[in-house]
Amino acid sequence: MDGEGLIIDGEAQLATAVAAFARAPRAGALFCDIDGTISPIVGRPGDAVVPPEVCDVLAGLVRRLGLVAFVTGRALADGRRMIALDGAAYVGTHGLEVLGADGSVLTEPQAERYVTQVQEVADAAARDLDCEALGVVLENKRTMLAIHYRLATDAAATRHELLQKVVEPARARGLAISTGHFLFEVRPPLPFTKGTATRKLLAAGDYLAAMFCGDDLTDAAGFDALHKWSEQDARRHACALAAVTGETPRPVLEDADVLVRATPGVLEALSRLLAAVGG
Ligand SMILES: [Mg+2]
Structure with a gap:
């Protein structure tokens, strides 16, 4: 695939982010929503699947990066059913359930x-x-x-x-x-979001580069968490990547650094990232 038309906006920002990951892959953290981002939207959520070629690229990234976390609104077990990769972290129900890459459970009691x-x-x-x-x-x-x-x-x-x-x-x-x-x-009326879970996972490691891929309003909280994290230290680089369709909510478009076509553009961006970190 030559990737033509898949990156809608932010080619330069994507290249900068990929270079930041390439400098120190083990200091790289990737956060990835599932539905609408790595799995095309379908009418019935139970029918959604992550395409095998996307799973392969993500498996390569799990082996090379310091952290790969799947951050979904689905129940945690349902997210793991959709993409089961040993060594990845999982955030379910928008941050209420968190499973660290080491198997630690950080679910909000x-x-x-x-x-x-x-x-x-x-x-x-x-x-x-x-x-x-x-x-x-x-x-x-x-x-x-x-x-x-x-x-x-x-x-x-x-x-x-x-x-x-x-x-x-x-x-x-x-x-x-x-x-x-x-x-x-x-x-529940509790202040837990994909953003709070992202902050928790970022704070648990010494990361210098982070990317959050998402498509919906709940992902904008993850974008915000990443941007605030990078503002705290000049060595840190953050990239918010939006998977875009005709339905993408405005805050997602406005807060993202890179816009790609949902969902093949996400595969294109992740493939570039994997190639840059030695995959
Ligand atoms: Mg989504």
Whole structure:
């Protein structure tokens, strides 16, 4: 692949980031969202897969870099099912669950207090929504409930019904709501994000170069964590890479250093990174 058209903007920034990793691969940390970034978006989240050629490049990076972390909104076990690489770290449910590359579990115990409430919302949603007719897919992540409506024929009407029947009642009982591409998530009202998990993992090692690849609003918190981390020390280099489609939210476009076409542009960027670190 010659990569033509895959890097939309930020060729120079990508080259600078790749060079920073090449100088000291073991001091390099790569953070990677899964859905929409290394796995093309599909109607039903259960059908999504990471293409084998992407897995191969990431496996090479796990062997050469100081850290490769998969940072997903999915439950941690579900993220590992999608891309299972020994030696990688995993962040699940937007930062509530963290598994270090050495196997250490850094899961936030406070989230456990909200499991009953989240499950009551999940039960009510399953009972009150005609998911088939609405084009809704419920993804129960135990500490969180994701409500996908990408398959809805009338997205505005479905969104309205979801707000009325699930989102507002969940908010009224004190749970927090986050949104994404055709997605609501009911979650514990705790200040944990992909950004807090990224900070935790970065603080656990002596890294000099870091890259965060993502496509959605929750990834912008990871971009921000990386940028703040690099501002603390002039030797550090950070690169936020956005996997772009026609649906990419504005903050993701604005906060990224490099824009690539989702998802082959991510493979192109990661392949350049692997080649530069000796893969
Ligand atoms: Mg994503």
